[in-house]
Structures are given as structure tokens and as C-alpha cells.
Amino acid sequence: MSNVILITGAAGWLGGLLAHALKEDPKTPNLQLILADIVEPKAPDGVKSITFKADLTDSGQVDALFTTSYGIPDTVYCLHGIMSRGSEDNFDLGLKVNVDSVRDLLEATRRHGQERDNPIKFILASSLAVYGRPLPDIVTPSTIATPQSAYGMGKLTSELFINEYSRRGFVDGRILRLPTIVVRPGVPVAATSSFISGIIREPLKGLPSLCPIGDSLASPALDLPLWLASPETTIANLVIAKHIPASSFMPHTRVVCLPGFTATVRDELRALESIAGRKALELVQFKDDEVNRRVVSSWPAKFDNAYALRLGFVVDEGGMEPIVRRFKESVDAGVV
Ligand SMILES: NC(=O)c1ccc[n+]([C@@H]2O[C@H](COP(=O)([O-])OP(=O)(O)OC[C@H]3O[C@@H](n4cnc5c(N)ncnc54)[C@H](O)[C@@H]3O)[C@@H](O)[C@H]2O)c1
Structure with a gap:
């Protein structure tokens, strides 16, 4: 066959x-x-x-x-x-x-x-x-x-x-x-969600990255929850x-x-700092973009995974850190 x-x-x-x-x-x-x-x-x-x-x-x-x-x-x-x-x-x-x-x-x-x-x-x-x-x-x-x-x-x-x-x-x-998929390799794309990968990907490559949510690391806007895989x-x-x-x-x-997990923009940044250190985190710059924030904020951030898991679909375990770690390994190996 x-x-x-x-x-x-x-x-x-x-x-x-x-x-x-x-x-x-x-x-x-x-x-x-x-x-x-x-x-x-x-x-x-x-x-x-x-x-x-x-x-x-x-x-x-x-x-x-x-x-x-x-x-x-x-x-x-x-x-x-x-x-x-x-x-x-x-x-x-x-x-x-x-x-x-x-x-x-x-x-x-x-x-x-x-x-x-x-x-x-x-x-x-x-x-x-x-x-x-x-x-x-x-x-x-x-x-x-x-x-x-x-x-x-x-x-x-x-x-x-x-x-x-x-x-x-x-x-x-x-x-x-x-769900929104993180971390996407390559360069920033025309997606409202692009920054969700960008704030991990670029700093891991030693490059600056623009976060369009909030104006600083202290901004409450960073508590925006996201639904990720x-x-x-x-x-x-x-x-x-x-x-x-x-x-x-x-x-x-x-x-x-499809099954996913909830993490905030701040959770992403914490995972970045924990895996790659303060220097990587300092490469993230902030400039709030009203259109971007409005669209991303309109998306749901928590789903009931039960039906999808019953059908046989699979889910990430362990939140953002294993994902950031795997992406860092790919960057270090020069494959992304
Ligand atoms: N990446 C994500 O986080 C995500 C999340 C939810 C849904 N999706 C969906 O998954 C699909 C694939 O996503 P992706 O991240 O690989 O996107 P991508 O932008 O990398 O790929 C989309 C492809 O569609 C092609 N395309 C666009 N217009 C076309 C046309 N007129 N004729 C033929 N090809 C055309 C593009 O050239 C591109 O290669 C998309 O439909 C997207 O909406 C992606």
C-alpha cells in the first residue's frame, strides 16, 4: 500500500x-x-x-x-x-x-x-x-x-x-x-504572534528583539497569558x-x-533568563504596539485538553523551560 x-x-x-x-x-x-x-x-x-x-x-x-x-x-x-x-x-x-x-x-x-x-x-x-x-x-x-x-x-x-x-x-x-507555536526559527514574520517566538529566538542568537507588549520589564502587560505548544x-x-x-x-x-499549555509573556522571559542568563534577557526591548496587543489579547489562553488527549493527541510537559533549552541547543549546534 x-x-x-x-x-x-x-x-x-x-x-x-x-x-x-x-x-x-x-x-x-x-x-x-x-x-x-x-x-x-x-x-x-x-x-x-x-x-x-x-x-x-x-x-x-x-x-x-x-x-x-x-x-x-x-x-x-x-x-x-x-x-x-x-x-x-x-x-x-x-x-x-x-x-x-x-x-x-x-x-x-x-x-x-x-x-x-x-x-x-x-x-x-x-x-x-x-x-x-x-x-x-x-x-x-x-x-x-x-x-x-x-x-x-x-x-x-x-x-x-x-x-x-x-x-x-x-x-x-x-x-x-x-495553539501558538513557540519557538519558531528563522526571522520575524508577518504574524501578530511573531514576537512570542522572537523574544526567545533573537536573544538566544545574541540579537536584540522587540516585544510589542508593555513598555518595560516591570509592565503589568507582560502578565498576558498565551496558549502555546x-x-x-x-x-x-x-x-x-x-x-x-x-x-x-x-x-x-x-x-x-490541539493540546497546549498556558504561559505568560513574563513566563517566557523568566525561562529565557533561567536558560540563557541575564544578558540574553537584556536583549529584549519593549515598545507597546496597540494593534498587536489588542489582537493577541483577544485570543484565549486556556483550553480543556481532555477531548484532544482522548483522541490520541499529545501535549508538551514542563512549560517553557524545556522548549527554550531545546531551542538553545539547536542554536548552539548551528541548525537554526
Ligand atoms: N505557526 C503557527 O504558530 C501557527 C499557528 C496556528 C495556525 N497555523 C497555520 O498553520 C499553517 C502553516 O503555518 P506556518 O507557520 O508554516 O506558515 P508559513 O507562513 O511558514 O507557511 C505558509 C506557506 O503558505 C504559502 N502560501 C501563501 N500563499 C500561497 C498561495 N497563494 N499559494 C500557495 N502557497 C501559498 C507561503 O508561501 C508559505 O510557504 C498556516 O495555515 C497557519 O495559518 C500556524
């Missing part, structure tokens, strides 16, 4: 990590990857792969992903997107990519699934940005999503389509609301999502809030 898997957004951070994780997954033998992104994706060594440099807002380019020599994919990971600040600042582009192109991809998944007479798994990387205030102290699977950003609205719109397509048996959807746990959960039997999900929704 071969496993033909399509990943969109494959040149992005999670797309690249996912392709490598699938390669290592013992439950995914004979892997054949179809990798698509507007930027040429790079296939992992040693895996049969076809890469597409494709703008997925063009539906002609979407259909081509389903008619390669590998045949119709069994699973589609929909990871392409315009991040939070990007969609807030460019509303039309955010809608085009995060809603219209996802709908085209979903429709192609439905059509080709019908051709093979078996619905294709469609896995969306959604986000906690679908939620907005007011919120209960702990978000549960029955908490209503009221997004307060264009990004969250776009993700929620796509989720509704995937749920309806799953209810009708057009696709076998799995919608994963990801490590990249390792998030990628493990993206792989697990493919293996969960469709019958395990609640009958009325394919949405799952």
Missing part, C-alpha cells in the same frame, strides 16, 4: 517539518509526497516527491495537484495561508488565500475523492484566532468561536466548509486549531491527525483544539 500525501504550504515552516516527520512515521510506509507552494518547495531527501511551484488562488493550478503520476492523494494537508498580521493588514489577500483558495482545494478534494469512491482526508491547520472575547476562563469544545481578526474569520469560514463537506461524506475532514508536539499531532479513525470524532464537528 502506498501513502500519497499532498501538502500545500509545503515551502513554509510547518509544511517542511511535516514532510520530514511523515518520512519518519512508521505508520506511513511507501510515502509519496506532492508538495505545493507559491515558493518552490524542497522535498526531503530519500522520499518520492513531486514539487509544484503553484499559486493556489488559481484553481487550474489546484486541480493539477490531483492528477500527478502518483494518482489521487489519500490525504491533503492544507497548510498554505496568509498569517495573522498579513491578513489583518491586507484583508483582500487574506480572504483570497485563507478562504477562496481553501474552498477550491476542498472542492477538488471532493471531486477526486468521488472519482476514487472514497473520501480523501482533508486536514486543515486552523488556529486559536477563531476565538475572540468575551471567553470563558477555560475554552471547551462547546465554546462559540467569535473571531476578532480577519485571519480568525478566514480560518473559521474554511472550518465551516470542511465540517459541512465531512457531514455530507464529500471529504473526511480533520480541523486542527493549533512546541513545534515538536505540533508536528507530532499533525501526523497523529491522519491516523485517527473518522468514527472517533464527535459526530457534529471535526474541529479539535
Whole structure:
């Protein structure tokens, strides 16, 4: 049996990590990857792969992903997107990519699934940005999503389509609301959450980093709680999502809030100081950005992990320190 898997957004951070994780997954033998992104994706060594440099807002380019020599994919990971600040600042582009192109991809998944007479798994990387205030102290699977950003609205719109397509048996959807992932390597990106990684990543590299929450280390704004997960746990959960039997999900929704943990901006800075010392902490500079603070403050910071854990998803243990330590080891080893 071969496993033909399509990943969109494959040149992005999670797309690249996912392709490598699938390669290592013992439950995914004979892997054949179809990798698509507007930027040429790079296939992992040693895996049969076809890469597409494709703008997925063009539906002609979407259909081509389903008619390669590998045949119709069994699973589609929909990871392409315009991040939070990007969609807030460019509303039309955010809608085009995060809603219209996802709908085209979903429709192609439905059509080709019908051709093979078996619905294709469609896995969306959604986000906690679908939620907005007011919120209960702990978000549960029955908490209503009221997004307060264009990004969250776009993700929620796509989720509704995937749920309806799953209810009708057009696709076998799995919608994963990801926590904010920390620490993201690379350089700061157009995401409102970018600083959450930046205030760890840059100082560990000996570089200054700007925190847009609060005006100093003493600011009460630093007690802003965040809902976080490590990249390792998030990628493990993206792989697990493919293996969960469709019958395990609640009958009325394919949405799952992936497990995470709560830490404040101050907790992050404490972990930075504890792992890398005062000098690293002093590289964090503060300049309060009202838009950034408003968007991040509208996100929930505590979820009930029980349903996701029951399904078989995994969670980080030990808070921020092990995550900062692992990232420091990667910096010291020169791999990030
Ligand atoms: N990283 C996080 O903390 C986080 C949290 C929640 C949800 N997510 C979601 O996970 C997914 C992947 O996130 P990431 O961190 O890897 O983001 P990323 O920005 O690194 O990757 C997104 C990719 O989408 C591609 N893309 C954008 N427009 C495209 C288009 N028109 N056609 C084809 N490709 C296009 C980009 O080139 C990029 O490579 C996104 O959908 C994101 O919304 C990420």
C-alpha cells in the first residue's frame, strides 16, 4: 500500500517539518509526497516527491495537484495561508488565500475523492484566532468561536466548509486549531504572534528583539497569558491527525483544539533568563504596539485538553523551560 500525501504550504515552516516527520512515521510506509507552494518547495531527501511551484488562488493550478503520476492523494494537508498580521493588514489577500483558495482545494478534494469512491482526508491547520472575547476562563469544545481578526474569520469560514463537506461524506475532514507555536526559527514574520517566538529566538542568537507588549520589564502587560505548544508536539499531532479513525470524532464537528499549555509573556522571559542568563534577557526591548496587543489579547489562553488527549493527541510537559533549552541547543549546534 502506498501513502500519497499532498501538502500545500509545503515551502513554509510547518509544511517542511511535516514532510520530514511523515518520512519518519512508521505508520506511513511507501510515502509519496506532492508538495505545493507559491515558493518552490524542497522535498526531503530519500522520499518520492513531486514539487509544484503553484499559486493556489488559481484553481487550474489546484486541480493539477490531483492528477500527478502518483494518482489521487489519500490525504491533503492544507497548510498554505496568509498569517495573522498579513491578513489583518491586507484583508483582500487574506480572504483570497485563507478562504477562496481553501474552498477550491476542498472542492477538488471532493471531486477526486468521488472519482476514487472514497473520501480523501482533508486536514486543515486552523488556529486559536477563531476565538475572540468575551471567553470563558477555560475554552471547551462547546465554546462559540467569535473571531476578532480577519485571519480568525478566514480560518473559521474554511472550518465551516470542511465540517459541512465531512457531514455530507464529500471529504473526511480533520480541523486542527493549533495553539501558538513557540519557538519558531528563522526571522520575524508577518504574524501578530511573531514576537512570542522572537523574544526567545533573537536573544538566544545574541540579537536584540522587540516585544510589542508593555513598555518595560516591570509592565503589568507582560502578565498576558498565551496558549502555546512546541513545534515538536505540533508536528507530532499533525501526523497523529491522519491516523485517527473518522468514527472517533464527535459526530457534529471535526474541529479539535490541539493540546497546549498556558504561559505568560513574563513566563517566557523568566525561562529565557533561567536558560540563557541575564544578558540574553537584556536583549529584549519593549515598545507597546496597540494593534498587536489588542489582537493577541483577544485570543484565549486556556483550553480543556481532555477531548484532544482522548483522541490520541499529545501535549508538551514542563512549560517553557524545556522548549527554550531545546531551542538553545539547536542554536548552539548551528541548525537554526
Ligand atoms: N505557526 C503557527 O504558530 C501557527 C499557528 C496556528 C495556525 N497555523 C497555520 O498553520 C499553517 C502553516 O503555518 P506556518 O507557520 O508554516 O506558515 P508559513 O507562513 O511558514 O507557511 C505558509 C506557506 O503558505 C504559502 N502560501 C501563501 N500563499 C500561497 C498561495 N497563494 N499559494 C500557495 N502557497 C501559498 C507561503 O508561501 C508559505 O510557504 C498556516 O495555515 C497557519 O495559518 C500556524
